[in-house]
Amino acid sequence: MNHPSSITLCEVGLRDGLQNEPTILTTDQKVEILRGLVDAGFKVIEVGSFMHPVKVPQMANTDDVFKAIGGEIPGVQLRALIPNKRGVDRAVACGCKKVKLNVSASKMHNIKNLNRTPAESVAGFKEACDAAAAAGIEISGSISMPFASPWEGRIPVSDVDEIIEAYLNVGINEISLSDASGMATPYGVYDLCSHVREKYPQCTWWLHFHNTRGLAVANIITAMAAGMTQFDSSFGGLGGCPFVPGAAGNVSTEDVLHLCEEENIETGIDIVKIIEISKNLKGMLGHSLESYILRAGRSKDLIAAKSS
Numbered sequence: 001m002n003h004p005s006s007i008t009l010c011e012v013g014l015r016d017g018l019q020n021e022p023t024i025l026t027t028d029q030k031v032e033i034l035r036g037l038v039d040a041g042f043k044v045i046e047v048g049s050f051m052h053p054v055k056v057p058q059m060a061n062t063d064d065v066f067k068a069i070g071g072e073i074p075g076v077q078l079r080a081l082i083p084n085k086r087g088v089d090r091a092v093a094c095g096c097k098k099v100k101l102n103v104s105a106s107k108m109h110n111i112k113n114l115n116r117t118p119a120e121s122v123a124g125f126k127e128a129c130d131a132a133a134a135a136g137i138e139i140s141g142s143i144s145m146p147f148a149s150p151w152e153g154r155i156p157v158s159d160v161d162e163i164i165e166a167y168l169n170v171g172i173n174e175i176s177l178s179d180a181s182g183m184a185t186p187y188g189v190y191d192l193c194s195h196v197r198e199k200y201p202q203c204t205w206w207l208h209f210h211n212t213r214g215l216a217v218a219n220i221i222t223a224m225a226a227g228m229t230q231f232d233s234s235f236g237g238l239g240g241c242p243f244v245p246g247a248a249g250n251v252s253t254e255d256v257l258h259l260c261e262e263e264n265i266e267t268g269i270d271i272v273k274i275i276e277i278s279k280n281l282k283g284m285l286g287h288s289l290e291s292y293i294l295r296a297g298r299s300k301d302l303i304a305a306k307s308s
């Protein structure tokens with residue numbers, strides 16, 4: 001099966017992972033994790049979000065984390081999730097250079113909550129995009145639940161196209177397809193990824209999978225077969241989705257790194273260091289993290305132990 005010789009991973013544990021934890025980490029703890037991720041080789045990291053601090057208190061110190069590191073780390077792209085133009089303003093104030101907007105692909109969900117279609121929501125992002133352009137901040141967009149949603153099941157491809165075109169209209173061509181509800185399936189992923197790559201060659205794509213039903217790694221494999229090369233993952237498989245009942249964490253970083261190690265797909269990231277970070281989070285969060293590799297270890301280590 002086709003697969004790329006190398007992929008880029010974005011660690012989203014500091015945002016998607018920690019935002020669902022009852023324990024709120026301090027700025028110093030987050031900076032320590034961030035430095036560890038950079039040391040392990042990550043070149044793209046989602047540091048936090050600029051959502052309303054009352055709604056997402058776990059992310060309220062994102063501004064302080066950016067300030068603590070002077071806004072940037074050379075050679076590493078640090079991004080934050082934002083809800084609207086106010087998020088751009090906060091990014092400017094703390095030195096963050098890259099932000100990401102998000103819209104739900106579910107028409108029913110969007111109309112119920114915001115009284116407009118997803119494409120209309122994206123058109124409303126123009127103000128944020130203009131502010132980002134004026135400030136020299138890079139801006140990208142995410143589409144959550146583009147494969148399927150709890151409200152309508154499979155999302156029609158034409159609905160996804162409409163949202164992509166709305167993003168292109170406001171000047172965004174870096175787009176993340178985010179299976180927040182964990183309902184994507186491998187062949188559906190292959191079909192949608194093949195479709196969007198062919199129809200929108202001007203776009204750069206990210207794929208974001210949750211392992212709610214155990215299909216995240218399989219979805220990554222078929223997305224790679226369709227030519228995708230950029231994926232989000234979270235240390236220890238941390239994460240969830242506040243809107244979806246029973247939602248589980250993101251695909252675990254060490255599980256994706258292990259897949260890549262076994263299949264000779266270059267990531268530039270040291271899996272041993274990531275396993276250490278995931279293990280050490282137990283001390284900060286008060287519970288151990290769940291991933292296949294934390295439980296079972298690497299295949300390589302098993303072979304080495306048996307043959308020595």
Ligand code: ZN
Nearest residue numbers: 016180208250
């Ligand atoms: Zn997520």
